[in-house]
Amino acid sequence: MDSEEEVRSSMHRILETDSEEFKARLQQLESKYLEIESTYDLHPQLQITDEDRMDLVCYTKKLMGHIKDSFASVATQMNTLKIMEKMFDNAIEAAKESEKN
Secondary structure, X not given: OHHHHHHHHHHHXXXXXXXXXXXXXXXXXXXXXHXXXXXXXXXXXXXXXXXXXXXXXXXXXXXXXXXXXXXXXXXXXXXXXXXXXXHHHHHHHHHHHHHHO
């Protein structure tokens, strides 16, 4: 049973690490976006050209794409780990059944 708990705790550590890494990346992207946004807010006297606006729109689209990709990646990893955990549970049950027979 010790090995079962080790595998479970290992899976949960991976989930926590991925979750923390994801939160850090998301925070980094968000702060970069806020930095750019505040540049425009703090300096309304700046002559903002259409090109500047397009750059901001393009950057925002890229940022949102990265955020969506990050969410998708974490969701995929979590689903994979849940599947692995279910397979692990099934293997344990099969081993217990096999011992009974």
